[in-house]
Amino acid sequence: MEISDVIKSKCAAVEPVLAGYSRIGDSKTQEMILHPIKAGGKRIRPCLTLLACEAVGGDLSKIMPAAASVELLHTFTLVHDDIMDHDLERRGKPTVHAIWGDEMGIIVGDTLYSSAFKALVDVRKNGVPAERVLDAVDVLVEANGELQEGQIMDMLFEGRESVSEAEYMTMIQKKTGALIEAAVKIGCIVGGGSAKQLGAFSVYGRNCGVAFQIKDDVLDLVADQRVLGKPVGSDIRSGKKTLIIVHALAKAGKDDRRLILSVLGRGDATDAEVGEVIEKLGKTGSIDYAERKVRELTAAAKKALDALPDSEAKSSLLELADYLIERRG
């Protein structure tokens, strides 16, 4: 089975659970809360939770609300991010705030946030011991805190001329790595994995998450616009300090550097200007550098899984690591 089919079949069981935790309030409220859930997404995080649980020999029937939990938390961040980034569409559909206004967008996000914790706490009802559930809550809480911190760093970086590679890496570890790490750790904890296995999942999840984010930054520059679903170079126009930009600003000569900075963050930059910046990013070797990082991080993620016994779930986790960075848009 192709890994994309594994994800689909695994997550089929999560969908009704996700929908159940979105059934809050009257029909109008439910419509608003279900909207970003139904808008879809690849469901990578809940799938990671299920696979991690399975890989340590855990009982999948008990863990569904935990898998739903990480997706609810992820969805909450998307709803709020879309307000903060003023994005009116996501995956070709209008965002929550685009339909119902910023005020409702804020509270719909907040509601998904509480549903995430509600779902995770509910695994106790499936007979998972309180100690384990609390460990899992702890992981989600920590990841969540990192996530907000990463988002704040990202926003503050946009206003700064220079950001170091170390600062960038810390930012995406928090903003993207933390929740993917949490997804596998929660699966391992609820499934009854050992401390050693938990450590392995931590390395796997964080590296996969960071690789995924850097790949995203690369795709923003090199992907086919039709596959990407948004204009190429959006990150340049919004002034994002991606690894590629950070690397290029450090390596570029004075003139190239000035050119990059003159376009970065200008929402009204022309396609030609953005194209010129992308050309410079190629010239400084920054896109290649990022691609190399992606491969290294993925290799490290897969290596960490040596700590797990061989199983179908482990094979899927290895394939999933590659799948995350082989996307074309």
Next chain:
Amino acid sequence: MEISDVIKSKCAAVEPVLAGYSRIGDSKTQEMILHPIKAGGKRIRPCLTLLACEAVGGDLSKIMPAAASVELLHTFTLVHDDIMDHDLERRGKPTVHAIWGDEMGIIVGDTLYSSAFKALVDVRKNGVPAERVLDAVDVLVEANGELQEGQIMDMLFEGRESVSEAEYMTMIQKKTGALIEAAVKIGCIVGGGSAKQLGAFSVYGRNCGVAFQIKDDVLDLVADQRVLGKPVGSDIRSGKKTLIIVHALAKAGKDDRRLILSVLGRGDATDAEVGEVIEKLGKTGSIDYAERKVRELTAAAKKALDALPDSEAKSSLLELADYLIERRG
């Protein structure tokens, strides 16, 4: 000791814990997160948590992060509410979004939200058994979900011409009652109270919370503007469906009803127009009706505490119930 002094002295120990959970990220981030915490407030919720813990014979030294938790959650709701209500000042100080923009306001609120759960989970580090901690997390999660639901109801009510008293009561039970109930329940649970005591705290907290909210609605109409810190009748201009409005719209004659509806929700209504509406609300007996409700709810709250053994903490809880509704602004 006056109850206001009890609150101050109890909460002195919570302040550094609160500040500790706001110490996130770099100095700029910390400044933004600490801002709404330092802006103050009466600290009624953490005080309720401490008193409930004490009243069931619990160990106060273990519960500080739990007390901080309810205040962090409360502060998060204020930060987001201020964005949604476009309020630029709270307690005479600029709101987070007024200083740093809506985007930062959203993420600062989200961060306080995660800190709330982080703090609560941390009581385990103080030696509180996992079962109890998880029960407390469960209570916070439920309250939190109700809170968002109440906020959505409140927003949807503004767009409706008619709201029943039962609908209004459900809304404020969720929006205001749930977190005050959670504050005492968490104190009781972490302190090791019995199921019977937990039930008593549930009745106490919810009734106190609802009484507090209705009193707030009354004060908006009858308080001295200088004590209130905002213009009298703000709720009328913003179109809030308070108990008083709901009651008046049900009781008023056709002409009075039309007059009330013609001013309700008009942000540019003159003081004279608002004054006329307030006069009608007096004529329909709606303000008296709300005052009576406040007294009944408070009496029911105090009665519930019969289930507790006599103690200094219990006396303070009884006094606190009265204090919450004896405010003048």
